[in-house]
Amino acid sequence: MTRLQQAAGRSAVEFAAVRTGGEPTLEAFARAVLGLVAEPGDGVLGRVVGAIGAIDTAESLLAGRSAADLVERVVGAGGDLDEREATAGLDRWSPRLDHGSFIRSLTQAARVGAVLLTPADPAWPRGVDELHVHAPLGLWVRGRADALSSAHSTIALVGARAATGYGEHVAMEASAGLVDRGFTVVSGGAYGIDGMAHRAALASDGTTVAFLAGGVDRFYPLGHESLLARIVQTGAVVSELPCGTAPTKWRFLQRNRLIAAASEATVVLEAGTRSGSLNTAGHAAALGRPLGAVPGPVTSPASAGCHRLLREFDAVCVVDADQMAELAGGGNGTGIGRRPALGSSDGAGRSPDADRTIGTGSDDPTGVRMLDALSTRTPRELSDVARRAGLSVPEAMSTLGRFEAEGIVERRPSGWLRRRAG
Template identity: 60%
Template structure:
């Protein structure tokens, strides 16, 4: 891409930009320059979700300057010099971090693919939300530098701003018991005025979505790929129904495929967008435990539904109750109390507009540190030998991450192992 492509891209996609931003303007959002819209889309297009280096860079320079620099071929040193002169965030990335970031982002600068992505978004009637829009879900801002720069929505974007909301997550291979709990919980929460947030997957997620729809409630599905490609394919009809009355959401541009890492990063949006998270059924290695870990790290209320002690499908929930200080909940009334309890702890302030100390600390964590934090428990210490297979990292990388987590107050030594510290 050449130096002058930035303005060219805005002009070339002007018609599509008007269509995909229609929802934001209807919601009463202030006017945003087309170049700023293109910059936000472009940075999301070239980066992976939750890239903290990019988040810190944007915090210092703004989306337009960062996009201009990438398109113009600025070296890491020029970005570093400009962040040093900026009056934005006090923690801009180092030159070394910027060099690694540029090596990740610049190879993805593909003009034709970028233009096709925007055209595809317009074709499927996706809408783009930016921070500051009236329909922007304020809870995701608590992710700090790991927050999304934009969100793509198919359906009713105002569903994202509806409160209260509850994330219901759980195993894909759900048992009859888990599906029964999901049906009752989702319908009961809808009756109490909650919007249901989940991940659109098979098992507990899909059951929670269907129950909310059957109860004429609002439900929101966060995807790990572009909103033009409903995934899993077996839920195409379900996700289409969700988009009719609620919303299907992703931070990834149209055309992006779901990957394991993107599923894990998608989970942080589910936890952040909802006022509380409840794990209804989960095995000991269920991905829903990752969502629970994000909720705990953000200081969100976390609930878990107990199951038979002999059932492997409930072993993850029992671990949350034992190691993560999750609250034992058995019905919709008790789940609703999680949100009321969280509000009482925060006094008269809005919990989602006032991140706590743990949230502020999370802003500077690397993906590796997040990965280690996700698998640490509050009560039972885990050794480095246990953390290596659990995180998929080397022992050296695990030790480095633990040292950083110790320094930031998020983890502590306990005997021969490590534990997660409770949020202040």
């Protein structure tokens, strides 16, 4: 019996209590394990899984196989992995192999009635496969598991949290009009534009899907707990992160790639120059998906991001539900074809500049993850910071050294502390 089979046996009761897209399988169990050990969008893990499969990958981690052995397996299967990448990857993933945490996550998933979807399930949203090695290993869903299946036309409506009355009015009209045309409205569940898009879809008896940056057992933001609970009744709340996982800035940025990939088109309704919705637009453009932007008053800082999309990034100007539906193919799921990607592609379905092209403040992904992992009140040891960030200890040490020189963090006898701003 393999280590993975032994682990599945130890977790059989908890895993059996989790509804899945089909019968619980060793493949689904392996993907649940891998989802626990890696941060979203880990391209190295994606390459390993793509070459040798989720079961063999999880077995390699549980059995404590060496970096050299992992490289031999991946290369032997026709994949691409060098020993340096394998060593760094194992250093990131292995500290998170915690059976107790896994059991608690499965228990929480069962408690809230979560569904684990894998790529083998008919309800799997095929659009996310275009993320290639950055695609999610699995998706945890509360609500209708088929809400994002290819049988439905989908469109993402995103925008600023600090929305104006103008932006919320446009979002309300657009969302209601799109569900009347048969679209499923996809967004991020946040305050402002996202929340209005979800509420208008529900008010029009339509289907809406919210992607979260943490586990589906802990609705975020807290002020939208009742809204997200309503979405579960007729649509779905989705996350690639296991239950019990807290949202972080890095996970919000990675969540945005799923919003873009799961939708036939993305429309930015209102956004300032630093809005996170521009990150979603960057992912849509990198995937070659239709991208629309709604113009606003030229004097409004809340629309400056939309105007930049129109001026510099070839977004299509859209002003109502008819034009948004046309952008996405009219509601029949056909789309209007792929748009040229902004910037060069890394061959993995995602531009290397997807986070930087439009300037959303994510110029240093590793730095973002490190700051997420640090506390401003409690010093944390280096190994703990690295585990929380999903990085190897050498990677964490390098970034902390740079941050210390810049005065962003400080080292104390008991560990590392993030300095308070100001």
